[in-house]
């Protein structure tokens with residue numbers, strides 16, 4: 465039944481998630497479930513020789529799975545990493561990918577599986593709303609995702625963020641089949657994150673929930689998930705930061721990360737529109753950059769979001785409605801030693817005009833509750849410096 469006053473939307477919800485401490489041991493079962501007999505484990509350079517990665521490889525070896533290993537992924541991965549990964553995938557005769565790591569390893573692993581059977585360049589699959597005209601679905605290899613940070617939620621997402629190494633622009637590459645077939649969320653894998661990565665990734669999950677909650681698009685399910693995701697971050701990130709071995713807090717942060725990515729189907733906004741160009745040009749950490757941008761964006765968006773935050777703050781355990789939430793965000797950042805401004809992260813005032821142009825072209829602008837213009841984006845960058 466439809467009516468002219470009924471809202472319309474396209475909704476998509478995630479996939480099979482094996483959640484819990486120690487469940488990395490189920491990697492061989494996950495391969496069987498996904499129909500993979502010869503997986504390529506893809507991860508980033510930082511994780512290449514870490515114990516958790518060796519643990520995953522040992523589990524595959526013990527199960528007799530003829531696995532391959534590709535660990536040449538940079539933070540903010542590029543098409544150069546993708547080409548190298550595809551070469552290893554094809555030469556090794558693999559039939560699926562285990563994307564292992566933070567957002568960088570997960571995104572690149574997902575793209576290796578996606579591009580394995582495509583003949584077009586990856587940039588043809590940019591998320592501009594016409595995916596059904598492009599990919600050859602027969603060419604997409606199955607994906608298992610194993611997050612080792614709790615932030616991006618890329619494990620339950622249908623997109624990867626790939627930086628064009630020539631233009632220094634971050635592009636969102638999207639296809640529904642990029643959604644991993646099986647996800648293993650094992651909070652033990654996140655225990656060894658250094659404090660600044662725990663903070664930066666956790667605040668990425670927070671930014672996803674805040675932006676989704678602020679977005680004007682119609683998606684009540686994601687709206688509710690965003691609210692609970694914010695609560696989980698507020699209550700658990702300080703615990704995980706203070707004691708990295710607090711498994712309950714680590715588990716709640718893993719949930720919050722996945723929830724943030726489900727929630728941002730409702731839309732992202734100016735925080736991500738700003739941090740994508742900053743990350744692409746300066747190579748800054750994504751979640752940390754978001755945290756730096758958030759206070760200025762909340763100030764700009766205040767008239768459009770005040771009422772919904774006034775209603776939510778009681779549930780979040782914050783007094784004073786939206787104003788209380790706004791002050792809380794500054795204190796929250798300070799508690800995690802987040803840089804005070806983009807200048808402190810190396811962003812030059814002379815590049816702001818370029819960053820404004822790049823931010824204006826970012827698809828995240830579409831979910832911001834206040835329409836973004838050259839003028840107000842310039843104001844945001846000035847305020848965030």
Ligand SMILES: NC(=O)c1ccc[n+]([C@@H]2O[C@H](COP(=O)([O-])OP(=O)(O)OC[C@H]3O[C@@H](n4cnc5c(N)ncnc54)[C@H](O)[C@@H]3O)[C@@H](O)[C@H]2O)c1
Nearest residue numbers: 510511539540566567568612613616618621625656657750
């Ligand atoms: N696909 C999406 O929906 C989506 C959403 C948000 C962000 N992203 C992208 O994800 C990337 C950022 O991902 P991230 O924030 O998870 O960081 P990351 O994957 O770049 O990892 C940051 C650093 O932490 C290290 N690391 C990862 N796990 C670790 C662990 N358990 N112990 C010790 N060190 C560990 C890595 O080696 C790396 O040096 C960016 O490229 C961003 O654009 C994607």
Ligand SMILES: [Fe+2]
Nearest residue numbers: 616668672750
């Ligand atoms: Fe993000």
